[in-house]
Amino acid sequence: MKPVPEASPQIIGAAEARTGTECPEPRAEGGRYLVTGGLGFVGSHLVRHLLALGVQVTVLDSDRTSTRADRLRAGVPAGSVARLRIVAGDVRRPEDLHDALADGPFRAVFHLAAYSVIERAAQDPTGAIATNAIGTVNLLDALRRAPSALPDAVVIASTDKVYGEMEGSRYTEQSALRGIGIYDAAKLAGDVMGQAFHQSFGVPTVVLRLCNVFGPDDRNSRYRLVPRSLSLIFDPAGPLPPELYFESIGHWRDYIYVDDVVTALLLAAGHPACRGEVFNVAGCVNLSTPEVLRRVVEAAAEYERRLDPERAERIMANGFRVVVRGQTPGVTTISRQHLDGTKFAQTTSFRARTDFDHGLRVTVRAARAGYLDPTAGPVLAGTTR
Numbered sequence: 455m456k457p458v459p460e461a462s463p464q465i466i467g468a469a470e471a472r473t474g475t476e477c478p479e480p481r482a483e484g485g486r487y488l489v490t491g492g493l494g495f496v497g498s499h500l501v502r503h504l505l506a507l508g509v510q511v512t513v514l515d516s517d518r519t520s521t522r523a524d525r526l527r528a529g530v531p532a533g534s535v536a537r538l539r540i541v542a543g544d545v546r547r548p549e550d551l552h553d554a555l556a557d558g559p560f561r562a563v564f565h566l567a568a569y570s571v572i573e574r575a576a577q578d579p580t581g582a583i584a585t586n587a588i589g590t591v592n593l594l595d596a597l598r599r600a601p602s603a604l605p606d607a608v609v610i611a612s613t614d615k616v617y618g619e620m621e622g623s624r625y626t627e628q629s630a631l632r633g634i635g636i637y638d639a640a641k642l643a644g645d646v647m648g649q650a651f652h653q654s655f656g657v658p659t660v661v662l663r664l665c666n667v668f669g670p671d672d673r674n675s676r677y678r679l680v681p682r683s684l685s686l687i688f689d690p691a692g693p694l695p696p697e698l699y700f701e702s703i704g705h706w707r708d709y710i711y712v713d714d715v716v717t718a719l720l721l722a723a724g725h726p727a728c729r730g731e732v733f734n735v736a737g738c739v740n741l742s743t744p745e746v747l748r749r750v751v752e753a754a755a756e757y758e759r760r761l762d763p764e765r766a767e768r769i770m771a772n773g774f775r776v777v778v779r780g781q782t783p784g785v786t787t788i789s790r791q792h793l794d795g796t797k798f799a800q801t802t803s804f805r806a807r808t809d810f811d812h813g814l815r816v817t818v819r820a821a822r823a824g825y826l827d828p829t830a831g832p833v834l835a836g837t838t839r
């Protein structure tokens with residue numbers, strides 16, 4: 455194994471991470487950061503946060519429509535737009551990675567680009583493996599070929615889906631990796647390659663296994679539970695009941711608010727002890743899927759009561775409806791998921807600070823503004839603290 459590059463002075467928040475039980479507030483010490491998938495849900499929150507910390511950011515994202523790039527730029531203070539560079543590129547194409555890496559050296563790289571929706575990965579297994587597995591290898595290989603430009607940390611967003619069906623009451627990092635759905639397996643390959651590039655070449659990877667992330671501005675409203683439900687509840691033609699798939703009635707999942715994921719990513723990048731490690735990132739709550747829907751409906755109705763009481767009544771009266779969807783080929787249905795986040799908490803003092811219902815209220819407000827009040831402008835980040 456090649457030696458791991460010596461830890462540079464803390465990038466972000468590592469000093470605070472060692473003391474106290476409160477989750478440290480991450481900070482950045484200047485320089486440039488690369489975010490792959492930076493136009494996506496988590497990525498755009500991370501980019502806005504990095505810009506607010508005063509650093510320079512390069513985004514590499516394959517989305518070539520101007521909508522999300524414009525939206526990202528619109529959501530940051532005018533003065534920080536000059537510190538943001540957006541490169542339209544695909545992690546499946548090494549030449550695109552070289553373009554983005556030419557902006558370096560980077561203090562840290564956050565690798566979020568992915569086929570991130572389970573159903574989409576199942577529809578296109580080749581695309582999913584090419585992006586989630588080979589795309590990760592392309593990035594790591596490009597980084598290791600320029601050792602003088604190696605960042606202090608390469609944080610890879612992995613997922614609790616790599617574990618597959620749970621044995622016992624929670625997954626630890628030692629639990630067997632049994633993710634066998636197309637998305638699960640493609641992410642698992644990227645996750646393991648992250649570890650392999652540390653072991654084999656000393657690339658300072660940190661793999662974070664995330665649970666279900668929720669928060670404002672998740673554009674994946676076709677499939678993901680919270681944004682899908684809110685898109686129906688705030689349908690401009692009148693509230694529609696969100697759908698609970700019959701197959702998921704018995705499912706339990708961890709949830710984490712997006713600001714807390716941003717904190718986790720930054721702490722992972724900033725703490726030298728994280729390099730070469732894999733961590734579960736514990737959420738704020740473990741809930742059954744019907745309970746999530748019940749809370750989404752209640753939070754939406756509660757907020758709507760102040761604005762349009764009659765509409766609020768209809769939201770409550772609609773509740774949610776159970777729909778039989780049947781098994782989707784390529785999608786595994788893991789019944790219960792729950793991450794043990796002790797290792798990450800002990801290493802960085804991280805804990806998810808945002809209460810589920812509080813985060814949901816912020817998410818509801820943003821969704822309502824987006825669907826029913828187009829003049830409201832982005833209601834995005836920095837919203838819970």
Ligand SMILES: NC(=O)c1ccc[n+]([C@@H]2O[C@H](COP(=O)([O-])OP(=O)(O)OC[C@H]3O[C@@H](n4cnc5c(N)ncnc54)[C@H](O)[C@@H]3O)[C@@H](O)[C@H]2O)c1
Pocket residue numbers: 490491492493494495496497514515516517543544545546565566567568569570571585589611612613614641664665666667668673674
């Ligand atoms: N959101 C969650 O609940 C969750 C949970 C666990 C893990 N994750 C992981 O976190 C990361 C971010 O998730 P998200 O919710 O922001 O997803 P997202 O779909 O909102 O964002 C992903 C971004 O990656 C970009 N992208 C896709 N393929 C690409 C490619 N080949 N080259 C370059 N860019 C590409 C997309 O255009 C998009 O902007 C993903 O790696 C995902 O697997 C997310």
